[in-house]
Amino acid sequence: MEFERPFADPGEMLPRSFYDRDAALVARELLGKWLIHIVAGVELIGRIVETEAYLGPHDLAAHSSEGLTPRTRVLFGPPGYAYVYLVYGLHWCMNVVTEREGNASAVLVRAVEPVQNLPGRTCGPGLLCRALGIDGRLNGHDLLSADFFIVAPPGGREAGETAAAPRVGVAYSGIWAQQLLRFYLKGNPFVSRP
């Protein structure tokens, strides 16, 4: 008798080397990938449709520009770990740490398209964390874990046409506000804003 295979195969998860590269490159290549969180045996899956790259301490829009603090500890660590923090006292935001340890760059996941078991809206960094059950407990969690990981979608599907734009909500950061470090799938209805 054949056992049912999991919907997403943990054996296909993106390797550490995927994250150990330029943050803007990782941000663009994460588009179309599946973010998977398994909670109590339930597979929560979202297709990443919008990301932002934060380049490191020199990037005045990045949290790591505050330096190494208890909050930014994970950002300064090795690539492939989740940096999860609370914004405005109520919404969780999830990042993936990129590049080598100490570089303190990361990619913020801003929107996903529901694939499996995602209740409610997912078009915004706070909303997708709610739908995927992501909160502060996952700060510092390895994204090469059996219950929390990212894979290329089955069947080798292409992500589609991508676009770049200025990042959202970083007007205070001077010249960094204009950089085209926000990436999204063109025309995808789950992108948080046009």
Place this chain on the structure above:
DNA sequence: CTCCGGATTCGT
């Protein structure tokens, strides 16, 4: 210890 402001969202 207090104060300020934020990588947001939702309702007015």
Place this chain on the structure above:
DNA sequence: CGAATCCGGAGT
């Protein structure tokens, strides 16, 4: 456009 709501960082 403003409120909700809480934590980290900076200043007293």
